[in-house]
Structure formats: structure tokens, C-alpha cells
Amino acid sequence: MNHFDYIDQQILLQIREDARKPFSQIAEELKISNSLVHQRIRKLKENGVINKAEFVIDEKQIGYKTKSYVGIRLKEARYAKSVVNDLAKIPEILECNYVSGNYALFILIFAYDNHHLRNILYEQVHQIDGVAGTDSFICFDTNFKRQITLESLVKGKQI
Amino acid sequence: MNHFDYIDQQILLQIREDARKPFSQIAEELKISNSLVHQRIRKLKENGVINKAEFVIDEKQIGYKTKSYVGIRLKEARYAKSVVNDLAKIPEILECNYVSGNYALFILIFAYDNHHLRNILYEQVHQIDGVAGTDSFICFDTNFKRQITLESLVKGKQI
DNA sequence: GCTGAAACAAGTAGTGT
């Protein structure tokens, strides 16, 4: 487990909201040198706390209007690995997890519309060897979507 | 619906993978001026296609080991709005959607461990007025997690 | 572990085609 101090926490809070924020500006606000900001960010990368900076694309704006979570049941548990492999080939599936409960796998799909979603499920997912059935949870609206809190992050003294 | 050309597509492909990639470098690779890169990105922002750049934080590295999707059933549909309001106050809930199917709401929770998850569900979520019950889909492993494909984005000629 | 200065690279804005 990593150790974070107040500076690390503050840097993380800022860059996760704006990955293009100038390091020099962060330095100014925290009243530290910009080389220190640089150093800390390098260490956070080395420790795998942050990996990459991404511009967030609004899926709706580029035509993907239907978002749906889908639970997948398998004929037998041993199919899991090969099913995951086949699911990975479908570009509209953005996330795939092994889960507890009624389903073996739980995936996230973005499709152009409901019809497109239906096609992906019936013509692609259901054709995969080992898939017994699926249940869809189509998202009518996303009420909120946010990043994890960092308030509890600082183990040391907060200056 | 927006119109995208080859340049827009290429810029999006690059900055969504590395939001800190110098615009001048993108310009060089696409053999255009860096002011054009700048212009295009400004337009993509104006159109809401991209909104912000975020550094991706690895939740596991900062102590959140348990990821779980949770379906929520309500006593009556009319509770939906106030329940969403109360869910938003729980910081470990990172996403909340209205969905079709067996559940009214579908949320994503990150907790320190299974015990912490149990506490959040029993002591917080289940106490909310209108919540009838929940089903948890704890993620044992995330096989993949990726961004949407942009191959189909270009409506015009690809040079 | 941190700062400060200096060399270098990138972002920005205005002008012209």
C-alpha cells in the first residue's frame, strides 16, 4: 500500500479533474516548486496510482444513444474464458467483469439505438459457444457518474 | 448530429489515449499546422464531443479493492427521485442509472473490501426511504475496460 | 526531498492567403 501526503493528495485532486492543467499552475497554488510537482507525478506514475490521461468523449454526441448493462449466464462455468475472449472481439462491449450472483459475466454495451443493441445481443452475443442467456438493463438515464473520493487518502499529517 | 472528418477522427483517437500529448506533435504526425489542431479541439469542445481531460486513478492502488454493481428495487416507482438524491450523498457510489428490467436503479460501488461494501449496503442504502431491496454483483475481476470505437465516426471522405 | 535557474518545447493569438 502506498503512502500519500497532503501534496500528493492535492495534486491528484487537481489532475484527475483536469489532466491538462499546467504543472506550474498547480505548483503556484500549492506554493511549491514546479519541479516538485513534476517529481511527485512521476512517482505516482511509477507506483501505478495514475496510468494515463484521457480526454473523455461523450458517447451520445457521436451517435451511441443506447447504454446497457447486460448479465450473461453460461451453460457451464468452464466456458467462461473462451466467452470472454469472444466478447472482447465485439467493439460495442466496453467492459467485461466476472461477477458473483445470478450471472457469470457482466458487461457494458454502447449501441447506436435499441435496435442495434438487439442485433448485438441476438446476432453476436447469443451465438457465442457457452452462452446460455442474457438479461439486459438498459439505462434510460445516468443520474450521476463521478470519480472516487480522495478525502480518506492522506495517511500522514495534513501539514 | 455532428460531422467529423478524417482530421477530427485522428485527433480524437490520439487525445483520448493521451490527453497530455502535445498538440504540436499531433500536428506533425497529421502533417497539419498546430493552430489547426487547436482549432479543431476547440470545436470538439464547443460541440460537447469532448468535455474534459482526466488522469485515470487506479482505485485498487488507493485501497478500494471491492468493485460491485448493485441493482436496486423500490417499494414504489414514485420514490425514484428522492432515492437517487440520497444515493448521491454516499461517496462510494460512483454511478447511478435508471434502468429497464427487474431493477429501478442500477449503481456502481467501490469499497475498501467486502465488509465495507456490506456496511454501505446495509447501513446506508437499505436505510433509504423507498428502497425495497438490492442485489449485488461483486466483480471478481475486470477482464477488460476500454473506450468506444471511433472507426465508424468519419462520415466524409477519408482523404 | 526540495528549490531555482536555464534551455528547450509547446500553447496562443494575430495576420494573411
Place this chain on the structure above:
DNA sequence: ACACTACTTGTTTCAGC
């Protein structure tokens, strides 16, 4: 819609505390 130039700003490295 795009490129070019001049100007401003940010990044990065390294010697020194």
C-alpha cells in the same frame, strides 16, 4: 478553412542546498 509568425507560457533537467 487553413498556415505562418511572433510572442507568451509551460516543461524538464540538473546543480546545489
